[in-house]
Structure formats: structure tokens, C-alpha cells
Amino acid sequence: MYHKIRLDHAVVELLGSADVLITYTMQDHRPLAISPPRWSLDGRDVVGAVAQWQSGAGRDLPNGCREQSWIGELVHAPGHRMELTLRWAADDPVVRFRFSLHGPGRLDKPDGHDRLRFLSCSLDEVVDVGLVELSAFNELTHSYLPVERDLQQGIREMGPIVTARRGDLSFLLAYEHGSQANEAFLAYTRDGAELSLDAVQGTYCRGDALPWTSPWLEVAAVTGGRDELAHVYRRFVLDHLALRPATRRPQLCYNTWNRQERAKHWEGKPYLADMTEERMLLEIDIAARMGVDVFVLDTGWYEKTGDWQTSRARFPRGLDPIKSALDAHGMRLGLWFGPLHAALSSRARAAHEDCLMCKKGEPGPAHPVWETEASQNLCLASRWAEAFTDELIRLHRETGVSVFKWDAIGQWGCDSPDHRHGGLEATQEERAARYAYLLPLAMTEVVERLAEAVPEAIVDFDVTEPGRAVGLAFLAAGRYFLINNGPYFGNYDLPNPPDGNSNIFLGPGQTRAMICRQAYAFDRWLPANLTLVHYLPDDPAPATWSWAKPNAPVDVLETTLASVVLGHNGLWGDLAAVSEAGIARIRAVLDRWRTVRDAVTRAQPRRIGIPGMAPEIHEKLHDGYGLVAIFAAQSGTWEHVTAGTVAAADWSMPSVNGEAVVTRLPDGRARIRAVFRAPGARLVMFTP
Numbered sequence: 001m002y003h004k005i006r007l008d009h010a011v012v013e014l015l016g017s018a019d020v021l022i023t024y025t026m027q028d029h030r031p032l033a034i035s036p037p038r039w040s041l042d043g044r045d046v047v048g049a050v051a052q053w054q055s056g057a058g059r060d061l062p063n064g065c066r067e068q069s070w071i072g073e074l075v076h077a078p079g080h081r082m083e084l085t086l087r088w089a090a091d092d093p094v095v096r097f098r099f100s101l102h103g104p105g106r107l108d109k110p111d112g113h114d115r116l117r118f119l120s121c122s123l124d125e126v127v128d129v130g131l132v133e134l135s136a137f138n139e140l141t142h143s144y145l146p147v148e149r150d151l152q153q154g155i156r157e158m159g160p161i162v163t164a165r166r167g168d169l170s171f172l173l174a175y176e177h178g179s180q181a182n183e184a185f186l187a188y189t190r191d192g193a194e195l196s197l198d199a200v201q202g203t204y205c206r207g208d209a210l211p212w213t214s215p216w217l218e219v220a221a222v223t224g225g226r227d228e229l230a231h232v233y234r235r236f237v238l239d240h241l242a243l244r245p246a247t248r249r250p251q252l253c254y255n256t257w258n259r260q261e262r263a264k265h266w267e268g269k270p271y272l273a274d275m276t277e278e279r280m281l282l283e284i285d286i287a288a289r290m291g292v293d294v295f296v297l298d299t300g301w302y303e304k305t306g307d308w309q310t311s312r313a314r315f316p317r318g319l320d321p322i323k324s325a326l327d328a329h330g331m332r333l334g335l336w337f338g339p340l341h342a343a344l345s346s347r348a349r350a351a352h353e354d355c356l357m358c359k360k361g362e363p364g365p366a367h368p369v370w371e372t373e374a375s376q377n378l379c380l381a382s383r384w385a386e387a388f389t390d391e392l393i394r395l396h397r398e399t400g401v402s403v404f405k406w407d408a409i410g411q412w413g414c415d416s417p418d419h420r421h422g423g424l425e426a427t428q429e430e431r432a433a434r435y436a437y438l439l440p441l442a443m444t445e446v447v448e449r450l451a452e453a454v455p456e457a458i459v460d461f462d463v464t465e466p467g468r469a470v471g472l473a474f475l476a477a478g479r480y481f482l483i484n485n486g487p488y489f490g491n492y493d494l495p496n497p498p499d500g501n502s503n504i505f506l507g508p509g510q511t512r513a514m515i516c517r518q519a520y521a522f523d524r525w526l527p528a529n530l531t532l533v534h535y536l537p538d539d540p541a542p543a544t545w546s547w548a549k550p551n552a553p554v555d556v557l558e559t560t561l562a563s564v565v566l567g568h569n570g571l572w573g574d575l576a577a578v579s580e581a582g583i584a585r586i587r588a589v590l591d592r593w594r595t596v597r598d599a600v601t602r603a604q605p606r607r608i609g610i611p612g613m614a615p616e617i618h619e620k621l622h623d624g625y626g627l628v629a630i631f632a633a634q635s636g637t638w639e640h641v642t643a644g645t646v647a648a649a650d651w652s653m654p655s656v657n658g659e660a661v662v663t664r665l666p667d668g669r670a671r672i673r674a675v676f677r678a679p680g681a682r683l684v685m686f687t688p
Contacts, residue, residue: 003053003070008091010221014084016050016072021084021119022097024219029169032221033121037214040115041077042105048082049075056083062243062455065089079103080210087216087240094172094220094236100213107204107212114199118175118186118214123193125166130226131188132161132525135470136181141518142486142505144463144470146525147181148226151195156187160471161233161525162195163226172229173197174218178440178471179411185437186215202437205422205430215441215473230524231604237475238527238602244451247458247479250529250569250597251293252590253334255405256283258506258536258573260298261485265501272371275300277315279576281325286575288329289583290537291590294403294458295326296334299370306342306349306375308391310399323400334403334458335395339388339446340377341369341408348387349376355384357414360428364413380409380446381438382419389446393453402454405481407462409443411436411469440469447477460532475530482519482531482568508538508556510679513563517611517631520566520618528567529601535564537571539582554679557582558655562629562681565593566618567600592651595687599625606643615674619643627685630660630674637675646670646686653683660684 005012010026021036036048050072058068069085080103087096109115123129133147135158151157158181161174175186175197184200197217204212220236222228238248256275263269280297287295301319303311310318319333326333340357342349344366349356356363357377366374378384395401415432417424422431447459459477463470464484474480485503490496492504505512516533523531539557564570571586578586593600603622609615614632617640621628624647630640645668652660658675660682665671674682 003055005068005086005088005095006090007088007093007095009093012086012088012095014053014070016053018047018049018075021048022219024095024171024221026169026221026223029221030166032171032219034219035120037099037119038117039101040108040110041080041101043108043110045115046074046077046080048099048101050082051075053084061087063240063245065240074103077103077105080105089240092236092240093222093232094218094240096176096216096218098214098216100211102211105210107206107208107210109206114201114203116199116203118197118199119173119217120194120196121173123164123190123195126164128163128165128226129190129195130163131157131159132163133158133181134160134472134522134526135179137466138518139491141483141515142464143483143515143519145518146521151188151190153190153192156184156189156200158184158187160186162188163229164195165225168223169221170225170229171221172219172233174472176216176218176472176476177437178469178473179436180467180470183411183436202433202435205426205434207425208422216476233525234523234527234604235602237525237530241472241476243448243477244455246451246456247477247530248527248601250567250601251332252291252569252571253294253296253403253532253534254287254292254571254575255296255298255334255534256280256573257298258485258534259283259575260300260573261503261506262574265499265503265506270371272300272314275314277317277321280322283575284322284325284329284331286578286583288331290571290575290586291594292331292571294332294334296336296403296405297322298336298405299407300372301335302372304343304346304373304375305338305369306346306378308337308395319399327400332403333399333401334405335399335401336405336407337392338369338375338408339380339406339443341375342378343369343373343375345373348391349378352378352382352384352387354418355379355382356416358416359413360415377413379414379416379419379435380442381414381421381435385442385446389449392450396454396457402456403458403460404450405460405462406443409439409461409469410467411439412467440471440473443469444473444477447474451477475526479530479532482533483516508536508540510554510556510559512536513559514611516568517563517566517616519568520605520607523567523605527601528605529569531568532570533568534570534572535560535568536573537575537578537582537586539579539585555655555657557585558653558657558683559631559681561586561589561653562631562683565589565597565600565627565683566620566629589653589683592685592687593627596625596627596685599623600627608640614638615640621646621686625686625688627683628672630672630682631680632674632676633679635676635678637673640672640674641665642669642672644669647688649687651685651687653681655680655682658682
């Protein structure tokens with residue numbers, strides 16, 4: 001018996017044969033047929049063919065999608081069943097699916113390696129087979145950046161997104177996991193006229209009992225090319241990937257860390273010197289006058305990790321005065337966490353000693369955590385995951401925190417046989433890989449459980465260093481915190497400073513903004529507000545930091561403001577250093593931005609040039625509303641004509657170094673003439 005899901009533009013049909021698991025068919029086009037999974041089960045290869053589907057559980061999801069499961073007996077493995085679950089919205093071309101294997105058997109590795117095929121499909125008559133990579137760490141920008149390239153024959157590639165074209169139809173396959181690009185756990189192979197997605201490592205351990213569940217997989221098809229796929233995929237990530245919309249709403253976020261680093265490296269103070277009630281109340285007042293929505297206290301607000309109680313030495317009255325001040329200004333409270341950390345004397349460590357991360361049978365050594373008590377790490381692929389979730393829910397109820405910044409979560413680190421990533425029958429290497437594979441999935445589960453109790457919760461995962469689990473899995477629940485004050489590892493080959501600090505993106509100037517804008521490359525596939533990046537709000541006196549080029553000082557703040565409102569939506573530290581005039585300028589721009597921020601978030605980006613060039617143009621318009629930002633690294637005049645029609649009202653950010661003149665064309669588009677007497681930015685908003 002066949003089962004069908006009808007989308008507005010296509011039909012998805014469940015078959016379950018040995019050759020075809022599901023088909024995705026657009027009208028007047030050949031179906032895209034996806035073959036079923038294959039496992040090594042009890043010493044033999046088993047294909048996921050079912051005799052007959054029976055409908056299982058179904059439910060409507062908070063994000064407007066429908067979830068439905070079907071289950072069927074495996075034809076070639078009696079006593080075993082495959083459960084197939086789909087999530088979809090009728091008006092969205094992207095359909096998510098995953099499968100589970102149930103029964104008495106055990107997974108094995110006849111040749112010592114994972115033997116598991118997630119899916120395959122034919123590439124007959126297909127051209128332009130491309131790969132979209134999300135997790136390549138760029139040492140120049142000290143950030144993960146996306147890469148688009150061809151998928152070569154016979155070479156195993158991670159993705160996680162593959163696109164291809166057949167006639168005027170283009171289709172997409174993707175999987176929801178996460179790792180750095182040189183650490184594959186799943187990978188695609190193009191072998192002749194077939195494309196397959198196979199396990200590489202960590203997807204199971206030798207002898208694992210069932211049930212076993214795959215990560216979510218994705219399929220989509222559209223009329224058009226890769227640009228059209230990128231457009232519908234970005235909309236899917238915005239509207240239907242996460243169960244709850246809190247992470248998708250554009251809000252201006254402030255984080256204290258840059259001030260903490262400046263105190264350490266410029267003034268010789270402890271990192272936590274300014275993590276006090278007095279300083280935070282001062283910054284909250286300034287942030288409110290600027291127009292900030294979310295105020296995040298970075299590391300040091302707590303007494304010790306694991307228990308996450310407020311430091312009474314730094315906050316004698318607890319966080320109540322902080323929360324009251326934020327509430328008075330309509331701002332949200334955010335706090336820093338190391339989800340793996342538990343201080344040596346903490347109740348959390350004492351109650352979860354069995355959850356300590358181990359290597360070769362030994363718990364990891366204690367290590368200091370930002371001038372607080374030394375800690376050890378607990379494993380998120382253990383019962384600690386549920387305990388940590390409960391701790392976050394408790395903190396929300398007691399302090400009102402609703403934004404949680406997660407830091408210091410490397411992908412690898414535990415090979416214990418006593419957790420949820422392999423037992424004694426598996427090798428240490430298998431258990432270590434299994435932990436690394438499960439980590440992004442476990443993190444996502446924690447966030448989803450937190451969001452069930454706290455629907456407005458936002459979790460930002462700090463991926464400011466290499467070795468983090470970057471991919472689609474975590475974006476199904478949270479956001480990425482993308483760029484810090486690096487490069488930590490001296491990869492600019494500068495002389496080693498006396499204090500050993502090689503971070504160079506702390507100081508006032510245009511450099512940080514140029515580096516950070518590189519990350520807008522993600523915006524083609526992933527809405528920019530899911531890759532949170534912070535910009536410096538400094539407005540230093542020109543004579544102290546720059547030169548006239550050719551006859552006027554560079555205005556750093558105008559560059560910052562034009563950069564941040566394109567979608568990264570973050571400000572970074574040291575608010576007390578900003579002048580009253582600077583505070584007023586920031587507020588003026590953010591007030592205007594609020595009238596178009598939803599349109600900017602939804603807009604498919606159009607970019608001409610790259611950061612550091614002249615010109616570098618970003619167009620973020622949706623249904624006529626939004627903004628255009630034009631940057632120039634040198635003086636001159638440039639013009640830009642918008643791709644679509646624009647709203648009747650427009651506003652240009654004032655500048656002492658030039659102007660932006662908007663001329664409306666007969667067809668409703670706008671021509672912008674941007675004049676630069678010195679490097680800087682021209683920002684035009686088309687407002688309701």
C-alpha cells in the first residue's frame with residue numbers, strides 16, 4: 001500500500017521496495033527516487049525494504065509542519081521493523097525524513113568500519129552536481145565559512161548539502177549533523193550515475209543493540225537552478241527547520257566579552273574585574289539607550305561551573321538587580337555556560353562522577369575556567385545531558401535568563417564504556433568516534449527539551465575555534481556564535497606580544513568589520529541571524545587611530561552600523577568607552593532598522609564585491625522593504641540599481657564623509673549614488 005504526501009508543488013510517495021524508499025515528484029517531471037538504507041545486521045547486509053507500510057503516530061508541530069510516522073516489517077530480516085518519519089509543510093519544497101531500525105538484532109562491522117548506507121539516488125541525465133560545505137574553518141578570517149564547488153567523481157565529500165540539475169528541475173539532498181570539514185562522519189560519493197550517502201565513522205559501535213535512528217535527512221526539488229534552491233532552502237531554515245521560532249527572530253544582541261579581554265590585555269586586570277553588579281548596571285543603561293534587545297553576561301557571573309549559582313562576591317544581591325534593570329528597558333537576559341564543565345567541589349560533579357569524560361580509562365584532568373575554580377568535563381552523551389537541561393530550566397525560573405551562550409564544546413573527548421556511546425565490546429577508538437558523532441545530536445536534544453519548557457529560549461553555540469560540530473543539526477534548535485577576537489594561534493605571523501595574546505580584532509577600526517562581513521557568505525543558504533557575529537561599537541577620536549584618506553578621517557562607527565544591520569545583529573563589549581554622540585548615532589540607526597529588520601531577515605541576499613574592495617554592495621530587500629549597504633575601502637563614487645522595486649519611503653544614514661542619493665526609476669526600482677570622500681559606508685533603508 002502506497003502513502004502519499006501532497007505539497008503545493010509536488011507529491012512525496014512512500015514505496016518501501018528494495019530499490020525505492022520514497023519518490024519526490026513535481027508535475028511534468030520525472031520522479032526523484034531515493035533508495036532505502038542498508039545496514040550490516042547480525043553479520044549480513046540488510047536492505048530497508050518493507051512488505052507493507054502501516055501508519056504510525058502523527059502530530060502537528062509548533063512551527064506549522066506536520067509530522068507522520070509509518071512502520072513496516074523488513075522483507076529480508078524477519079522480526080525487524082523500519083520506522084520512517086517525515087516532517088513537512090505543504091508550502092515548503094523541503095521535506096525532512098529519518099528512519100529507525102527496531103528488532104532483536106545487533107549492528108556489526110564485518111571489515112572493522114561502519115557499514116551503513118543512508119540513501120542513494122540515480123544521477124542519470126543529471127548535470128551540475130554541486131556540494132555546499134558549511135564547516136570549513138578559514139584561518140585567515142578565524143571563522144567557519146561556506147564553500148560551494150563541484151562534487152567530483154569517486155571522491156568522498158561531507159557536504160552536508162548536495163545539489164544537482166536535470167533539465168529545468170534542480171534537486172537537493174542534505175543531512176543534519178555537524179563536524180569540521182576534515183572530520184567526516186557521513187559523506188557523499190558520486191560513483192558513475194549514482195550518488196550515495198554513507199557512514200564514515202561513529203554512526204554506531206560494533207554490537208550495538210537496536211533501536212537505531214538516523215539523523216534527519218532532507219530532500220527538495222524546484223524549477224530553476226542552484227540559486228532557486230538556495231532561496232527555498234534559506235526560507236526553509238528560517239520557517240520550518242526549528243520547532244520553535246525564537247532563534248529566528250532578529251534581535252540586537254550585546255555580549256560583554258570584548259570588554260573583559262580589553263581589561264585583561266590592555267589594562268592588566270583579571271578577566272572578571274568588570275564582571276560586577278556596578279559595571280553591568282552601567283552597561284545595561286548604555287545598552288538600553290543604544291537600543292539593544294539582548295544583554296549577555298559572558299563568563300564570570302557564576303560562583304563555580306556545574307552548579308551555576310550566581311557569584312555573591314561579584315553580585316552581592318544575586319542577579320535580581322540585573323534582571324530588574326533589563327526588564328525596565330524591555331531587554332532579555334543572557335548568560336554564558338560551559339555545558340561540559342563541573343567544578344571539583346560542585347554538587348554537579350559529585351552527583352555525576354559516572355559521567356566524567358574519560359580517555360583510555362582515565363578522567364580528564366582538572367582545568368581552570370576563566371579565573372574560577374578548576375573543573376573537569378562531563379559527557380553530554382550520558383545522563384548529564386538531562387541533568388544539565390534541568391539546570392538551565394531551573395536558572396530560567398530563578399533568574400529569568402532566556403538566552404544561553406554555550407562555549408568550550410570540542411567535538412572529541414570521551415571514550416568511556418559507561419555512557420551512551422559504546423560499551424566494553426567496542427574499541428576505545430569506536431567509542432571516541434561514537435561520542436563525537438553523537439555530540440551535535442545530543443546538544444540539539446538538550447536545546448529542544450529546554451525549549452519545550454522555555455519556548456522563548458535561545459541557545460547560541462560558540463564555534464569561534466576549529467574543531468567544533470558545525471553543520472545543520474544544531475541549527476534545527478539554536479544558533480551559531482561565529483567569530484571571536486582571534487586569531488588565537490598566531491596565524492597572522494605577527495611578532496609574539498609580551499603577554500602572549502595574539503588576538504588582533506579587539507581594537508577600534510575597520511578591520512574587525514571587514515573580517516566579520518566575510519561571514520555574510522552564509523546568508524545565501526542560512527539566514528544571517530543564525531550566524532551571530534558581533535561588531536565593535538567604538539567611536540574613537542580619529543586622530544588616535546587613523547589617517548586622513550585623502551582629506552577626511554575614516555568614520556568607523558558608520559562602517560560598524562552598516563555592517564551589523566545586514567543580519568549579524570551583534571555588538572561586542574566596552575560600551576562605557578562609547579561617546580554620548582556615538583550612543584545617539586547607534587540608537588538612531590537601530591530605531592530605523594527595527595522598522596525593516598523582519599524584511600532584512602527574510603530577504604535573499606544580493607552581494608556585489610567582497611569585503612575590502614571598493615565597492616562592496618549588499619542588498620537585503622523583501623517585498624520592497626529592507627536596506628542597501630555600500631562599503632568602500634577608498635574614496636570615490638559608485639552607483640547601484642536595486643534588483644527589485646522598493647518602498648516609497650527611504651532613509652539614509654548621515655555621514656560627514658559623503659552621501660547617498662536615491663533616485664526612483666520609472667519601473668519602481670531605485671538608483672543609489674554613493675559618494676565617499678574617505679573610506680566608509682553608505683546605508684539606505686527602504687521603510688514602511
